[in-house]
Amino acid sequence: MTDLHQGATLWFTGLPSAGKTTLAHALGKRLTEAGYDRVEVLDGDVAREHLTKGLGFTREDRDENVRRIGWVAEILSRNGVVVLCSVISPYRAVRDELRARHESEGRRGRFIEIYVATPVEVCAERDVKGLYARKTSGDLATPLTGIDDPYEPPLAAEITVPTHQQTIDESVEQLWQALRP
Numbered sequence: 001m002t003d004l005h006q007g008a009t010l011w012f013t014g015l016p017s018a019g020k021t022t023l024a025h026a027l028g029k030r031l032t033e034a035g036y037d038r039v040e041v042l043d044g045d046v047a048r049e050h051l052t053k054g055l056g057f058t059r060e061d062r063d064e065n066v067r068r069i070g071w072v073a074e075i076l077s078r079n080g081v082v083v084l085c086s087v088i089s090p091y092r093a094v095r096d097e098l099r100a101r102h103e104s105e106g107r108r109g110r111f112i113e114i115y116v117a118t119p120v121e122v123c124a125e126r127d128v129k130g131l132y133a134r135k136t137s138g139d140l141a142t143p144l145t146g147i148d149d150p151y152e153p154p155l156a157a158e159i160t161v162p163t164h165q166q167t168i169d170e171s172v173e174q175l176w177q178a179l180r181p
Contacts, residue, residue: 023114067094071093
């Protein structure tokens with residue numbers, strides 16, 4: 001894959017409640033325990049509180065949200081940090097745009113797309129933030145990715161993790177094995 005010691009962006013994409021943040025933090029812990037001392041997790045929800053505050057949920061705002069998080073990840077990874085980004089990032093075109101920016105100037109392999117492939121039914125059962133329940137009851141006015149706003153799965157993610165078919169430990173091990181040089 002790539003030498004993570006040189007820095008890389010691991011981009012976790014998937015539906016709300018798919019397990020992106022849980023996986024990113026668990027893998028970050030594993031990387032730190034293995035001696036990677038420059039590891040950062042950029043979570044989409046946290047970024048919306050600070051970096052992208054004020055953006056809404058139109059397609060344009062969602063793309064801008066992803067671009068801003070991607071820009072921070074690009075700078076960090078270019079400087080030797082392993083950046084684990086947990087962001088729904090529903091639209092394929094902007095994810096492809098981020099990949100192109102990360103891999104410009106011959107820096108191939110610095111953007112690793114990880115598709116957290118969890119069916120919407122399972123995500124709705126997990127509903128860790130209560131979004132699906134709020135949408136069903138009519139208490140969520142903004143579009144919800146996978147319900148009334150599209151999610152475009154990656155066409156060629158480097159790693160696909162079926163979190164509905166394995167434990168968190170198995171998912172982290174799958175990622176660990178795939179990321180080893």
